[in-house]
Amino acid sequence: MTVLQSIPADPPAAPAAQTATVHTAADHGLSPAARAALEAGVPASTRRAYAADWRSFTAWCSQAGRMALPATSQTVTEYAAHLMSAPSTRTGRPLSPSSIERALTAIRSMHKAAGLTAPETSGARKVLAGRREQLALAHDPAAKVRKATPVLPTEIRAMLATVDRTTLAGMRDAVLVLLGYATAARSSELAALNLGDVAETPDGLVVSVYRRKIKRHTETAVPYGSNPATCPVRAARALLAALADLGRTRGPLLVRIDRHGRVAPPLTRRGKTIGDPDGRMTPEAIADVVARLAAAAGLPGDWSGHSLRRGFATAARRQGHALERIGRHGGWADGSRALLGYLEDADAWTDNPVVGL
Incomplete structure (x- = not known):
């Protein structure tokens, strides 16, 4: 069949130019389900x-x-x-x-x-x-725009030195810092991790992180660290084993732990459960842990959960890694102004135009 033969003999007539388009109230309305989806x-x-x-x-x-x-x-x-x-x-x-x-x-x-x-x-x-x-x-x-102080390897070692990693809380805090740093996760992304999102392989960990800004998961590779004390793979393995001993093989990776060293029971208010019933930590609680460990180590600065993400970008750049590799590993959108700002901070010394003048 030729192109001409495929054209209908009587094609539909175009609408008259003078016909006005009239929208009804239904055209401008949204159902509750659509509004909820939009808000999400x-x-x-x-x-x-x-x-x-x-x-x-x-x-x-x-x-x-x-x-x-x-x-x-x-x-x-x-x-x-x-x-x-x-x-x-x-x-x-x-x-x-x-x-x-x-x-x-x-x-x-x-x-x-x-x-x-x-x-x-x-x-x-x-x-x-x-x-x-x-x-x-x-x-x-x-x-000045307020910026979280970046956590660099020296600060990580100082923070972890204050942690008792024989306790469940200490094992959790070590994973929070090391995995948050190695995946360059935001506090909200770190809080959302489940036990099933962390898989160990012969080369290290593959962590499935839902990157909220780009609205998709990244399978982030985390290799073994050369120093066992700061190795995210060994830290995650210890926490997963400890949680499995408690019968927790599903649910959140980072959980609330009470002062007795037990996974905290669901929070209630006036008899109603509030927060995550499985004990999942909130992004705010993760930020509090980072600030607490920095204070315990005597580190000056403005510490928050974002210190881990910013510190990863800064340290990776100082090690000479390319912008594209840093961005893809950490789930930054292409051309992210935030990432470029972090890299400018890192380049202020390693690529300083004053050097040699």
């Missing part, structure tokens, strides 16, 4: 932050006699100016520029979610630029 595409921490920012904005609008939805560009500009001086309920200080930036993003996101045109924020961002310059000229620490 946004990290829970981001949703919580945006919701808190939106509550603050609507409360301010109510007091100021302004409309929050839809908001005008003047209202958003006025709100940005207000945040520059209003003390935060949490810290007692005005919000940092990055927090104000997030509040502006939350306002625009809520308008879009409501099917409304987001307000213009150019005026608010000029206010924000002026705020950044004021803080910088005043040498205020808030002018």
Whole structure:
């Protein structure tokens, strides 16, 4: 059959040019299931932050006699100016520029979610630029973006030296640090690991990590370490064996452990179970462990769960590994600005343009 023969004798007529497209209410609506699926595409921490920012904005609008939805560009500009001086309920200080930036993003996101045109924020961002310059000229620490201190091999050895690895809590903390570092996992990704996600092979471990930013799993290879004390494979093997002795062969890898050295029972509030019933640690609890171990080792800095991920990128770059290999191993999106920032920190000394001048 030729191309001409495949064309119907009477092709369907094109719609008349003058016919207007009319949408009904159903075309603009979303079912509860679709809304839930849409929300699932946004990290829970981001949703919580945006919701808190939106509550603050609507409360301010109510007091100021302004409309929050839809908001005008003047209202958003006025709100940005207000945040520059209003003390935060949490810290007692005005919000940092990055927090104000997030509040502006939350306002625009809520308008879009409501099917409304987001307000213009150019005026608010000029206010924000002026705020950044004021803080910088005043040498205020808030002018700088807060960064987690990177955990490097020296710090890992110091942190692990404070851990009693004969206890279940000590074995868990060692895996938390070593596996979190070797996989470059975010705290949320580390918390989500199950026992079945860690498989031992002759060459080391293969860890299946769900990378939340790129929305897919990576099978991350973790080789044996040359030093048994800092080997993630040996640490994971010890923890898996200890949990198996307790009959735990399924469920979360990193679990809450009480002061008696036992896997903590489910948390309850007013008779209702809260949190993960299997005792899974939260990302916040993982960050607390990193900060606690750093403090116990006497390490100065701003320590959090992100210190492990940032430290991996910094150390890998200093060892001469290529950007692509570092990014793929740690689940960074191609062209990630965050990763490029970490590598610039690492290159500040190893590829310093002043050297040789």
